[in-house]
Amino acid sequence: MSLKEEKMEDSEELKLAPKSISPRSLHKGKNMLAVASGKGGVGKTWFSITLAHALSSLRQKTLLFDGDLGLANIDIQLGLMVKNDLGSVVSGALSLNQVVYHYDKGNFDIIAGRSGSAGLASMPVGRLQILGEDLNLLATNYDKIILDMGAGVEKPVRILSGMAEKILVVCTDEPTSLTDAYAFIKIMTLQYPKSKINLVINQANSLREGQRTYETLLKACNNFLKINPPLLGIIRRDTRVRDSIRNQTSIINRYPASEAAEDVIAIAKRLLADGQFNN
Numbered sequence: 628m629s630l631k632e633e634k635m636e637d638s639e640e641l642k643l644a645p646k647s648i649s650p651r652s653l654h655k656g657k658n659m660l661a662v663a664s665g666k667g668g669v670g671k672t673w674f675s676i677t678l679a680h681a682l683s684s685l686r687q688k689t690l691l692f693d694g695d696l697g698l699a700n701i702d703i704q705l706g707l708m709v710k711n712d713l714g715s716v717v718s719g720a721l722s723l724n725q726v727v728y729h730y731d732k733g734n735f736d737i738i739a740g741r742s743g744s745a746g747l748a749s750m751p752v753g754r755l756q757i758l759g760e761d762l763n764l765l766a767t768n769y770d771k772i773i774l775d776m777g778a779g780v781e782k783p784v785r786i787l788s789g790m791a792e793k794i795l796v797v798c799t800d801e802p803t804s805l806t807d808a809y810a811f812i813k814i815m816t817l818q819y820p821k822s823k824i825n826l827v828i829n830q831a832n833s834l835r836e837g838q839r840t841y842e843t844l845l846k847a848c849n850n851f852l853k854i855n856p857p858l859l860g861i862i863r864r865d866t867r868v869r870d871s872i873r874n875q876t877s878i879i880n881r882y883p884a885s886e887a888a889e890d891v892i893a894i895a896k897r898l899l900a901d902g903q904f905n906n
């Protein structure tokens with residue numbers, strides 16, 4: 628399959644995309660990774676949780692932040708009953724560090740979102756920037772922060788992703804996933820030219836097929852955007868992912884030797900080998 632630029636130019640998101648605006652740029656969180664995709668349902672939340680668990684098992688003090696401001700669901704995938712979440716921070720009742728929840732079974736920290744809260748999804752830019760700055764401050768207590776982003780290319784997604792040192796774009800072999808990932812990369816590249824984008828191919832039928840999916844996306848990025856985002860890793864499609872989610876537990880606890888868990892652990896190791904996340 629090839630990706631056609633003209634077709635993408637027609638997409639609503641691209642028409643709405645600002646050419647080169649830069650909202651008051653936030654300090655980049657040196658240890659922050661944003662997990663984004665454009666298209667929904669490709670596995671961002673599951674991957675973010677599993678990556679946080681993998682990093683903590685590699686002795687990284689890790690915080691997982693639910694940046695899906697409209698449909699937060701890290702707590703659902705892990706079956707958590709958190710007392711306080713981002714909703715209380717946005718309403719001004721609590722500060723960010725007061726809503727940190729320690730997930731014992733994975734030995735990492737979580738800031739849960741609040742699902743279905745239009746207030747969070749439509750938070751004004753100024754509030755988002757304050758939240759971003761608070762997060763930057765909190766980030767100094769951690770080795771790694773993972774931001775699980777919502778689908779789409781709306782402003783909150785762009786602003787939070789733009790804060791991260793590196794953006795992991797998750798993509799599957801579905802054509803709509805590829806076009807949406809491309810649209811996301813294009814918008815981020817225009818708006819935040821310094822973004823470091825890495826690609827993660829999820830739900831691959833095999834490593835070879837995953838490689839082909841990567842090459843399709845890479846070619847579009849290279850031809851039309853003149854960038855070559857590296858492949859961070861391929862995660863195989865694995866029935867144990869669904870099983871773990873249904874049982875509201877991390878796959879690393881339930882099926883540590885499954886292909887999908889192994890693939891994410893390999894990605895975590897690669898990130899650490901990259902040192903300062905700098906490629």
Ligand SMILES: Nc1ncnc2c1ncn2[C@@H]1O[C@H](COP(=O)(O)OP(=O)(O)OP(=O)(O)O)[C@@H](O)[C@H]1O
Binds near residue numbers: 829831
């Ligand atoms: N490697 C995989 N193998 C098999 N199924 C997978 C894999 N990764 C994700 N899935 C499936 O994809 C579904 C969606 O995952 P998830 O909720 O993490 O996606 P998402 O990108 O966060 O969605 P949203 O955009 O709505 O936030 C999961 O319920 C799971 O069944």
Ligand SMILES: [Mg+2]
Binds near residue numbers: 671673695776
């Ligand atoms: Mg999600």
